[in-house]
Amino acid sequence: MEAGIFTRIAQLCRAREERLSERWRALVSASLGGRVPETQVDKEQREILDVLLTALALGAGRDIEAEPYAELRALLMELSRSRAQQGFSPRETAISVFALKGAVLDVFDQDGDAEAFREFVAFSQLIDELALLTFETYARAREEVISSQAEQLLELATPVVKVWDGVLALPLVGTLGSARAQVVMEKLLQTLVDTGSEHAIIDITGVPAVDTQVAQHLLKTVMAARLMGAECIISGIRPQIAQTIVALGIEFGDIATKGTLADALVLAISRTGVSVGGDLTKRGR
Amino acid sequence: MTRRELPINDDGDVVRVRQLVRSVAVDARLSLVEQTKLVTAASELARNTLTYGGGGAATVEHITNGTKSGVRAIFRDKGPGIADLDLALTDGYTSGKGLGLGLGGARRLVDEFSVESSPGSGTTVTVTKWAR
Ligand SMILES: Nc1ncnc2c1ncn2[C@@H]1O[C@H](COP(=O)(O)OP(=O)(O)O)[C@@H](O)[C@H]1O
Ligand SMILES: [Mg+2]
Numbered sequence: 575m576e577a578g579i580f581t582r583i584a585q586l587c588r589a590r591e592e593r594l595s596e597r598w599r600a601l602v603s604a605s606l607g608g609r610v611p612e613t614q615v616d617k618e619q620r621e622i623l624d625v626l627l628t629a630l631a632l633g634a635g636r637d638i639e640a641e642p643y644a645e646l647r648a649l650l651m652e653l654s655r656s657r658a659q660q661g662f663s664p665r666e667t668a669i670s671v672f673a674l675k676g677a678v679l680d681v682f683d684q685d686g687d688a689e690a691f692r693e694f695v696a697f698s699q700l701i702d703e704l705a706l707l708t709f710e711t712y713a714r715a716r717e718e719v720i721s722s723q724a725e726q727l728l729e730l731a732t733p734v735v736k737v738w739d740g741v742l743a744l745p746l747v748g749t750l751g752s753a754r755a756q757v758v759m760e761k762l763l764q765t766l767v768d769t770g771s772e773h774a775i776i777d778i779t780g781v782p783a784v785d786t787q788v789a790q791h792l793l794k795t796v797m798a799a800r801l802m803g804a805e806c807i808i809s810g811i812r813p814q815i816a817q818t819i820v821a822l823g824i825e826f827g828d829i830a831t832k833g834t835l836a837d838a839l840v841l842a843i844s845r846t847g848v849s850v851g852g853d854l855t856k857r858g859r
Numbered sequence: 860m861t862r863r864e865l866p867i868n869d870d871g872d873v874v875r876v877r878q879l880v881r882s883v884a885v886d887a888r889l890s891l892v893e894q895t896k897l898v899t900a901a902s903e904l905a906r907n908t909l910t911y912g913g914g915g916a917a918t919v920e921h922i923t924n925g926t927k928s929g930v931r932a933i934f935r936d937k938g939p940g941i942a943d944l945d946l947a948l949t950d951g952y953t954s955g956k957g958l959g960l961g962l963g964g965a966r967r968l969v970d971e972f973s974v975e976s977s978p979g980s981g982t983t984v985t986v987t988k989w990a991r
Contacts, residue, residue, distance in 0.1 A: 749874050783877065783895055785902040786958045814895040821896065822903075822964035823950050 584630035598677035654708035658715035671705035734765040741773045747780030755791035773842040779810030809838035862920040876905040897988040900968040903961035904934040912936025929989035937981040
């Protein structure tokens with residue numbers, strides 16, 4: 575049985591807990607470069623050290639998945655998650671944990687305890703495992719942050735605005751994947767109904783590339799709007815996008831396209847039956 | 860020179876391939892029009908790799924030939940392969956629900972285009988675009 579091999583090192587550490595905490599904090603603070611307040615680092619690390627030593631004293635072995643380490647794992651995962659959200663790299667977070675080894679070594683070294691060194695090798699492997707745990711958690715936490723940002727962007731990037739009586743505008747920004755295209759289409763169609771508008775401008779100035787999938791989504795949206803009695807204009811087709819669309823062989827048929835949102839607006843308003851004065855046309859983009 | 864490989868197993872991967880191609884195209888000093896054409900071709904080919912090839916990988920590389928600078932992108936899958944390449948390249952032909960313009964369109968958007976495919980052993984499409 576491996577359990578219990580760390581009880582001795584736990585006792586030695588407990589006896590030197592204060593110095594150990596201080597040393598560990600000093601090592602970590604240096605690597606975090608002041609981006610986390612020292613008081614917070616101190617508090618986090620005292621808690622981790624206490625929970626670790628408690629688990630070791632209870633006879634926890636080298637398996638960090640074992641029950642006695644449950645609380646420690648939770649603490650480390652929490653630490654990793656909050657560091658991920660603060661934008662620290664996984665390396666920086668793992669280094670915080672690895673630094674405990676350095677702190678233990680430094681303190682034992684001062685005291686010249688030979689026996690402690692023998693146990694230290696096994697202890698060192700345990701710390702490695704714990705540091706790797708923060709690494710994994712970090713990767714997962716970052717993914718969560720990124721996908722939630724992507725979803726927020728999805729929402730933010732589909733603002734359907736009423737620009738004129740009976741005219742909606744939908745400025746698209748970013749890459750238009752299938753998921754977003756669906757959201758965009760639904761939002762536009764719903765807003766057409768809600769506002770009783772008969773004209774919509776889909777502005778693609780902010781779309782970096784129009785491939786056949788994006789084009790197909792645009793075509794479907796325009797067709798669906800037509801079925802509801804509304805007419806769309808596609809605007810913001812920049813020169814490089816126009817050339818690409820031509821090379822791909824995409825045909826927008828009788829769908830009106832305009833270079834700028836302003837031009838599209840002039841066309842949409844004229845379609846609503848209001849004559850547009852020169853002022854609007856000269857206002858540019 | 861820089862040579863990077865990315866997996867193509869979902870929609871997000873297609874976006875990442877596109878971003879990688881864009882950044883290598885910038886490094887290779889392609890003009891904005893050339894970048895956009897290449898990125899669009901890459902988008903078509905990566906999506907085919909995903910949709911018809913059942914997933915695969917892309918390799919993107921900044922290449923030079925004498926004083927010329929360009930980008931080469933290779934799309935590989937181990938899917939069913941393309942039985943009739945002429946038909947697949949025909950504008951408007953799709954065996955799925957697309958516009959059928961991806962493969963032929965990609966060929967028109969780049970400077971060099973080649974397809975290696977045989978039924979049962981997957982498909983490899985290689986494209987190159989040079990900076991003018
Ligand atoms: N990697 C591939 N593996 C197998 N078949 C392919 C592959 N790429 C393209 N194809 C075939 O070629 C056809 C035409 O492709 P494409 O021009 O991109 O049009 P679309 O994607 O709209 O179907 C596809 O419908 C498919 O049958
Ligand atoms: Mg295709």
